[in-house]
Amino acid sequence: MEEQKYLVEMKNILKNFPGVQALRGVDLNVGYGEIHALVGENGAGKSTLMKCLIGMHPPTSGQIFFEGNELNNYNTSDALKMGIAMIHQELSPVLHRSIMENIWLGREPKTKFGFVDHQKMYDMTKEVLKTINLDVDPKMLMVDLTIAKTQMIEIAKAISYNAKVIIMDEPTSALTKKEIVQLFGIMRQLKADGKSLIYISHKLDEIFEISDKITVFRDGKLIGTDNKEKFDVQSLIKMMVGRDVTEMFPKIDCEIGEIKLAVTGLSDTGGRFNDVSFNVRKGEILGIAGLVGAGRTEVIETLFGIRRKMSGQVMIDGKEIDIESPMDAIKNKMALLTEDRRLDGIFPSLTVFQNTIIANLRSYIKKNGLLDNTKALKDVNHYVEAIKIKTPSIFQRVENLSGGNQQKVLVARWLLTEPEILILDEPTRGIDVGAKAEIHRLITALAGQGKSIIMVSSELPEVMGMSDRIMIMHEGKVTGIIDNRKDLSQEEIMTFATGNSSANQAKM
Amino acid sequence: MSDSSKKIANEAEKAEDLKQQKANGNKLLIYLKKYGIIFALILLIVGISIAEPKFLNPTNIFNVLTQSSIYGIMALGMTLIIISKGIDLSVGSILAFAGIVAASLGQVSTATNKFFPNLGEMPVIVPILAALAIGAILGGINGGLIAYTGIPAFIATLGMMTMARGVTLMYTSGKPVTQLTPDFMFLGGKIGVIPVPVLIYALMAGITWVLLNHTSFGKNVYAIGGNIKAAEISGVNVKKNLLILYAFCGLMAAVAAIVFAGRVGSVHPGAAVGYELTAIAASVIGGTSFDGGIGTVGGAVIGALVLGVLRNGLTLLGVQAYWQQILEGLIIIVAVIIDMRKNSKKK
Numbered sequence: 001m002e003e004q005k006y007l008v009e010m011k012n013i014l015k016n017f018p019g020v021q022a023l024r025g026v027d028l029n030v031g032y033g034e035i036h037a038l039v040g041e042n043g044a045g046k047s048t049l050m051k052c053l054i055g056m057h058p059p060t061s062g063q064i065f066f067e068g069n070e071l072n073n074y075n076t077s078d079a080l081k082m083g084i085a086m087i088h089q090e091l092s093p094v095l096h097r098s099i100m101e102n103i104w105l106g107r108e109p110k111t112k113f114g115f116v117d118h119q120k121m122y123d124m125t126k127e128v129l130k131t132i133n134l135d136v137d138p139k140m141l142m143v144d145l146t147i148a149k150t151q152m153i154e155i156a157k158a159i160s161y162n163a164k165v166i167i168m169d170e171p172t173s174a175l176t177k178k179e180i181v182q183l184f185g186i187m188r189q190l191k192a193d194g195k196s197l198i199y200i201s202h203k204l205d206e207i208f209e210i211s212d213k214i215t216v217f218r219d220g221k222l223i224g225t226d227n228k229e230k231f232d233v234q235s236l237i238k239m240m241v242g243r244d245v246t247e248m249f250p251k252i253d254c255e256i257g258e259i260k261l262a263v264t265g266l267s268d269t270g271g272r273f274n275d276v277s278f279n280v281r282k283g284e285i286l287g288i289a290g291l292v293g294a295g296r297t298e299v300i301e302t303l304f305g306i307r308r309k310m311s312g313q314v315m316i317d318g319k320e321i322d323i324e325s326p327m328d329a330i331k332n333k334m335a336l337l338t339e340d341r342r343l344d345g346i347f348p349s350l351t352v353f354q355n356t357i358i359a360n361l362r363s364y365i366k367k368n369g370l371l372d373n374t375k376a377l378k379d380v381n382h383y384v385e386a387i388k389i390k391t392p393s394i395f396q397r398v399e400n401l402s403g404g405n406q407q408k409v410l411v412a413r414w415l416l417t418e419p420e421i422l423i424l425d426e427p428t429r430g431i432d433v434g435a436k437a438e439i440h441r442l443i444t445a446l447a448g449q450g451k452s453i454i455m456v457s458s459e460l461p462e463v464m465g466m467s468d469r470i471m472i473m474h475e476g477k478v479t480g481i482i483d484n485r486k487d488l489s490q491e492e493i494m495t496f497a498t499g500n501s502s503a504n505q506a507k508m
Numbered sequence: 509m510s511d512s513s514k515k516i517a518n519e520a521e522k523a524e525d526l527k528q529q530k531a532n533g534n535k536l537l538i539y540l541k542k543y544g545i546i547f548a549l550i551l552l553i554v555g556i557s558i559a560e561p562k563f564l565n566p567t568n569i570f571n572v573l574t575q576s577s578i579y580g581i582m583a584l585g586m587t588l589i590i591i592s593k594g595i596d597l598s599v600g601s602i603l604a605f606a607g608i609v610a611a612s613l614g615q616v617s618t619a620t621n622k623f624f625p626n627l628g629e630m631p632v633i634v635p636i637l638a639a640l641a642i643g644a645i646l647g648g649i650n651g652g653l654i655a656y657t658g659i660p661a662f663i664a665t666l667g668m669m670t671m672a673r674g675v676t677l678m679y680t681s682g683k684p685v686t687q688l689t690p691d692f693m694f695l696g697g698k699i700g701v702i703p704v705p706v707l708i709y710a711l712m713a714g715i716t717w718v719l720l721n722h723t724s725f726g727k728n729v730y731a732i733g734g735n736i737k738a739a740e741i742s743g744v745n746v747k748k749n750l751l752i753l754y755a756f757c758g759l760m761a762a763v764a765a766i767v768f769a770g771r772v773g774s775v776h777p778g779a780a781v782g783y784e785l786t787a788i789a790a791s792v793i794g795g796t797s798f799d800g801g802i803g804t805v806g807g808a809v810i811g812a813l814v815l816g817v818l819r820n821g822l823t824l825l826g827v828q829a830y831w832q833q834i835l836e837g838l839i840i841i842v843a844v845i846i847d848m849r850k851n852s853k854k855k
């Protein structure tokens with residue numbers, strides 16, 4: 001037999017969902033031992049193509065070859081056995097079970113009496129975890145792991161299947177810098193072991209760092225595929241969105257008014273952060289930077305009444321207020337876009353329309369007590385257009401949207417409430433470059449209308465590109481609040497974020 | 509790695525260690541929460557014994573255990589079902605049907621209202637096997653419907669609950685079946701001082717525990733309830749497992765039926781109405797979560813005992829039956845409130 005050039009060959013793949021043509025005849029060739037990046041806008045069809053490959057969604061038409069053999073009528077467990085494993089965009093472990101039970105689910109080692117051999121399972125788990133240098137107790141429950149560790153376990157699981165190709169769908173979107181470095185280390189090692197990796201991400205710098213080949217999709221069609229050296233950032237963006245995105249951070253300087261929100265000495269009951277003080281003015285964007293785990297999310301969740309505060313004072317427009325629940329916060333014209341859309345944001349089985357207006361129903365109640373659907377429809381359509389939510393109609397269930405488009409629906413929901421104080425936690429996680437710029441534009445426009453904006457982001461360029469001032473946190477403490485002068489470097493901010501700058505305490 | 513990124517890495521590590529230390533500090537609290545229901549049971553026993561020392565009489569203790577064993581056995585199957593994020597409303601009706609068929613095959617030959625007049629006295633294994641077969645088959649039908657047509661467990665078992673009750677009534681034209689053989693009655697009797705139902709209950713609990721913790725079936729049940737998608741993606745045959753699971757639950761209802769018949773000495777076609785709810789109550793008091801993926805056999809046993817102790821104790825204390833019900837309802841709710849705190853991820 002002739003030597004196979006490609007491990008995975010997908011030819012002319014078409015995939016239709018009711019009302020949506022997700023893939024319109026795309027090809028993908030993945031060679032042996034290569035890291036192959038898949039890029040494209042939200043809804044371009046990346047995840048769908050991968051789900052076709054692993055047998056989760058059979059393609060409407062097209063051919064799939066693996067190691068030279070055509071595959072037909074197979075499901076995910078067949079694919080796993082052949083060596084095709086996928087780490088899904090929305091991670092899905094069995095939460096209240098242990099690491100080892102998750103890894104060996106469906107194929108537990110047995111004793112000769114047919115019972116599960118826990119000792120062997122434990123040892124085997126230790127062994128797989130060693131291959132990725134992960135030192136955790138196999139008996140730990142999945143629910144107790146950080147997102148990063150959960151991800152590592154998924155990788156370990158893929159390795160344990162002896163997978164020949166491992167698909168990673170946006171694995172780094174919730175990881176810290178350090179964890180990304182670690183993940184890339186593992187990816188390189190897997191590649192050295194001759195495994196192929198398909199890597200989906202919206203972070204272009206990472207793609208250029210890790211991949212060998214890049215394939216670009218747009219609207220379910222193949223736009224280009226080549227070695228990474230043949231691309232540069234600008235050309236890649238242009239291929240993805242079909243036009244030039246000139247300005248990633250269209251921040252306009254607007255008039256900054258008086259203090260809107262003042263927080264003094266805020267601490268929470270869980271001890272996650274301590275003595276946090278800051279203020280936000282009208283028309284101002286306050287960025288909050290810091291490492292994941294620095295307590296940024298906790299601060300804003302406490303501010304919003306999701307967590308209980310222990311001490312501290314919150315003033316809006318110079319009046320002290322008491323926020324005990326999100327209801328109180330909303331009454332005070334605050335809005336919060338949460339970090340974890342799966343957990344606290346989306347109503348999967350409701351439509352795009354319902355998901356968008358749900359936080360703003362009050363403003364659509366007519367005099368007769370019924371909802372003003374015409375106005376609501378108009379508003380929703382406006383946002384769907386403005387931030388390019390890709391959906392066949394606004395009456396599509398949100399769970400059928402691509403990951404990034406679900407995130408956009410949430411962004412639309414909170415923008416629609418037109419709050420006085422808008423708090424955004426990782427607003428552009430998982431969102432493609434083009435839409436990112438659109439969301440940035442909308443945020444700036446809100447600031448321009450005199451709203452106060454607090455934005456937590458782990459992407460320093462985003463914080464630096466958008467904020468008027470930047471508050472930096474480290475281990476639950478504010479290590480600095482600095483004016484976002486244009487000459488500030490990422491390194492300078494990082495010194496605050498790592499807590500090495502107490503002498504350098506900047507003025508408010 | 510550049511110097512500065514190394515620093516970042518170390519700092520992050522430190523932050524993680526700090527988190528770990530805090531987690532250790534919380535261990536005692538977690539422990540208390542985890543075994544809270546045991547403490548509650550002990551508290552209940554101590555409280556009742558102080559108010560009424562007769563409670564601690566060995567005869568009374570065995571009484572409590574015997575009383576608990578019927579819905580305790582049903583709660584075993586129910587717990588597995590709820591762990592899988594399902595529900596089985598039909599176990600009370602299955603108990604009645606399996607029980608009445610078993611009784612009809614287990615009457616003494618001189619019985620006045622003999623169901624099968626020409627049938628001699630059967631060895632007790634015959635009614636036992638008949639009951640078990642009925643339980644497994646009806647349960648299997650539940651499982652089959654849920655797995656292969658995709659209708660919700662609530663609906664499938666609601667239908668089965670109604671149908672099985674109808675079949676039971678039809679079987680005897682609404683009449684009870686009485687006068688069971690001594691061998692049959694032995695199943696509800698005693699060996700020395702130890703009640704046979706308690707022994708059967710212990711055996712069933714042991715079997716269920718092994719099944720849940722030491723077989724891949726058990727792991728699959730947890731996975732299906734915890735995250736059915738993950739189970740499917742990992743190659744678990746979800747449909748087959750659901751079928752077996754509901755058949756098992758029906759089987760447990762049949763075992764309970766045998767104990768029931770042996771203890772009472774007769775079966776009425778209207779027997780065990782509402783028992784499914786007691787079984788569900790025992791499960792949730794024992795910490796089984798309706799969110800799926802969470803629950804233990806030990807918890808189910810303790811849940812059944814809490815109900816048994818409560819019922820017996822309140823009766824001993826002369827508390828009105830109405831109050832007993834009110835208290836029982838309260839306990840179910842409080843138990844679940846406490847439980848939800850235990851399992852919640854945040855804070």
Ligand SMILES: Nc1ncnc2c1ncn2[C@@H]1O[C@H](COP(=O)(O)OP(=O)(O)OP(=O)(O)O)[C@@H](O)[C@H]1O
Binds near residue numbers: 018045047049401
């Ligand atoms: N189950 C489904 N039912 C209906 N439409 C679907 C379904 N799954 C995906 N789609 C549609 O198919 C298209 C491609 O979605 P896909 O999830 O593959 O995008 P993606 O490239 O992974 O985007 P993202 O970067 O946002 O994750 C989208 O328009 C989406 O709405």
Ligand SMILES: [Mg+2]
Binds near residue numbers: 046047169402
């Ligand atoms: Mg996707």
